[in-house]
Amino acid sequence: MNVVDPIIKIEHVNTFFGSFQALSDVSLSVHPGEKVVVIGPSGSGKSTLLRTINRLEKISSGSIVVDGHALNDPSQNINKIREEVGMVFQSFNLFRHMTVLENLTLAPVKLRKQQKSQAEKYAMELLAKVGVADKAASYPVQLSGGQQQRVAIARALAMNPAIMLFDEPTSALDPEMIGEVLDVMVTLAREGMTMVVVTHEMGFAREVADKVVFMDGGRILEVAPPDTFFDHPVHERTRAFLKQIL
Amino acid sequence: MSEKKVIIDVGDGAAIPRPEDKGLLSAWWLSFVGTLAVLAYLLIFHPDPYLRLLKFLPDGIVVTFQVTIASICLALILGLLAGLGRISRNRIVNLVASTYVEIIRGIPLLVQLFYIYFALGRIVRVPDMVAAIIALGFCYGAYMGEVFRAGIMSIDNGQTEASLSLGFNRSQTMRYVILPQAWRTILPPVGNEFIALLKDTSLVSIIAVSDILRRGREFASESFLYFETYTLIAIIYLLITLILSKFLSNVEQRLSHYERR
Numbered sequence: 001m002n003v004v005d006p007i008i009k010i011e012h013v014n015t016f017f018g019s020f021q022a023l024s025d026v027s028l029s030v031h032p033g034e035k036v037v038v039i040g041p042s043g044s045g046k047s048t049l050l051r052t053i054n055r056l057e058k059i060s061s062g063s064i065v066v067d068g069h070a071l072n073d074p075s076q077n078i079n080k081i082r083e084e085v086g087m088v089f090q091s092f093n094l095f096r097h098m099t100v101l102e103n104l105t106l107a108p109v110k111l112r113k114q115q116k117s118q119a120e121k122y123a124m125e126l127l128a129k130v131g132v133a134d135k136a137a138s139y140p141v142q143l144s145g146g147q148q149q150r151v152a153i154a155r156a157l158a159m160n161p162a163i164m165l166f167d168e169p170t171s172a173l174d175p176e177m178i179g180e181v182l183d184v185m186v187t188l189a190r191e192g193m194t195m196v197v198v199t200h201e202m203g204f205a206r207e208v209a210d211k212v213v214f215m216d217g218g219r220i221l222e223v224a225p226p227d228t229f230f231d232h233p234v235h236e237r238t239r240a241f242l243k244q245i246l
Numbered sequence: 247m248s249e250k251k252v253i254i255d256v257g258d259g260a261a262i263p264r265p266e267d268k269g270l271l272s273a274w275w276l277s278f279v280g281t282l283a284v285l286a287y288l289l290i291f292h293p294d295p296y297l298r299l300l301k302f303l304p305d306g307i308v309v310t311f312q313v314t315i316a317s318i319c320l321a322l323i324l325g326l327l328a329g330l331g332r333i334s335r336n337r338i339v340n341l342v343a344s345t346y347v348e349i350i351r352g353i354p355l356l357v358q359l360f361y362i363y364f365a366l367g368r369i370v371r372v373p374d375m376v377a378a379i380i381a382l383g384f385c386y387g388a389y390m391g392e393v394f395r396a397g398i399m400s401i402d403n404g405q406t407e408a409s410l411s412l413g414f415n416r417s418q419t420m421r422y423v424i425l426p427q428a429w430r431t432i433l434p435p436v437g438n439e440f441i442a443l444l445k446d447t448s449l450v451s452i453i454a455v456s457d458i459l460r461r462g463r464e465f466a467s468e469s470f471l472y473f474e475t476y477t478l479i480a481i482i483y484l485l486i487t488l489i490l491s492k493f494l495s496n497v498e499q500r501l502s503h504y505e506r507r
Contacts (some may be wrong), residue, residue: 054411083413093408097427106422107412152408159412 007032007194008053009165013062015048015218022048023059024218032162040215041241046198049215050165054085054245055194084109084155090127090168092148094140100127100151101136104158106139112159119158126154130184146227150184157188164188166197167219202246206230214238260401261496262434285481295471297460304507307482308463313378314444315455320383321443322436325390330420331417332395343391350388356449358385363453378450386443390436397432398424437494441487448483458482 006029015023016110022045030036030242038046051057055071055078064071069081095103104123108114122210127133130150132143140148149169166185182204189195189208199205205212205226212229214222214237222235230246233239263274288296330342350358366372372380387431403422408418451460458479466475 049376056407058409079410079413079415082411086413087408087411089404089408091402091404093402095403095405095423095427097406097430109412110418111413156412 004032007067008064008196010049010052011048011063011065013052013064014060015045015052015057016060020052022057022218023052026062026218026220028213028220029164030194030196032194033191033192034210035189035197035208036211036213037209038198038213039200039202039241041203043118044215045150045218046213046215047167048218050167050196050198053165054082055085056087064150069204083107083159084162086161086164088149088152088156088161088166088169089166090171091153091245092140092145092172094148094152094155096140099137100132100143101137103151104155106112107155108158123154123158126157127151129187130154131180144177145173146180149173149177149181153184153188163194163196166195166199168198168200170199170201200245201234202230214241216241262389262437262491265499267496270478273489274492277484278492281481281484281488283484286351288478295349295469295474296478297463299471299475302465303461303478303482305456307454307486308448309375309455310444310457313382313447313450313455314440316379317386317447319381320379320388321390321439323393324383324387328387328391329394329398332391333398347391350385351487354450355382355385359449374450374454378447378453380453382447383441384451386439390439393432393435394428394440397428397435398432400429400431401427429432433496433501434494437491437497440494441490444486444490445483479496 008028010028010032011027013023013026014021024045026045026169027048028036028049037047040046048057052059052071053066060074066081067084069076071078073082083228088102092191094100095106098106101123103114103119104126104182105119108119108122109116124133127136130153132150132154134148135143135151137148141152143151153164153169169185170181173181177202182201185195185197185204186208195208197204197209207226209226211223212226214229214233216237222233222238224234229238230242233242261270261273263271265271328343328347331339332347334340334343355359359381360382362375366377367449369426377431398420405418405423405427406419409423410416415420430464447457448459451457451463454460456464462475466472469475
């Protein structure tokens, strides 16, 4: 797998919020098709790291290269790069004034100049795939949290991104809805999507991840395949964290 | 996940009768039916001077609406620009917009009206009505700017982030995602400003614009029937604002369709 170049290359990244250092010398590579799960206590910088990958957070120093485009290069069109990087948020963030179907077709029609009928056809396929095709004409407020999050995944997929970022996608869900969202994510992983997932779902990490990244205090402390990570963690801090949550 | 519904209520327009507000709704009906009853009584039992007066006023009503609608259009454009300017990251744009709002809000409307009327008159000769529209538009644009700003700020930042993450730039995000949602929050105060503006057009009767009030004053100064004239004028303004506030309440209901389960 490592013979191809990484699709995301993060090198020596530091990020400050005022005087608070959210990321300290973070380096990480993600290869095409790879599934990386980032875990760590809250405030460890894992969401910040994820958000730097599509520049929702700006980095203070270091470099991030996504699919050959350097994010801190001002000549790069960040909007074009973002079209290739889908993102799923903890709070779903569906466009509340649009139906489910319109949520999915907005970007393909406006940004990719797709025909509306063509975009709708693909949107319906995606909605069927995530199991909410019957809600196409509904507004987000009429959907359960689990349904909203599945629509949010479909909305990101509608742009055919090369990479999908998940920022604690199940943290705002009632327990009985977590499974339906994780199932969609597992399916996506099986299909070979490149995924970076910030989550507290250790079962998902074990099942899907190619590598698990543990962060604390803005630093990456440990990167390992899930078996090694969960059964033989090297770092003292990792062991303490796993003990708390498992 | 349930977001709190924000209602910005600027108190200088008229009370908008929302269906959930039972007290105000019946107050609306009482005022409306009462006003109509009084009007009918006056016209039937005292056709002189009220019927004569009523025939004299329609030109003024037309002018009042012309001034109101033209001014609100100008105010909406300026208000959107001022509102976007006030939240702009560009410092100069932000400063210009904020200064506009500060200055306009600090000067009484009547003074602005005189100032623009006479200042403009020194440079270019503009028709009285145009001067009135510019003055009202600029004044209300500043207030509208604050309404737009508050409406835009009331939209959850997650909406912006979701839009940006799909590849939309900031202005596309504003256009496709934020403004269509902000409009829902903005509409009630804008409607309120519209009604407030309609009432404030009575100020233009002081410069030479023949609105309802000025027509009334012309009638009164010839006939000396001051009490009767101003009674009827008050009734007409009240009827117009009552009808408008009811209309706005209906529009609001239709706009809120995606909030309902």
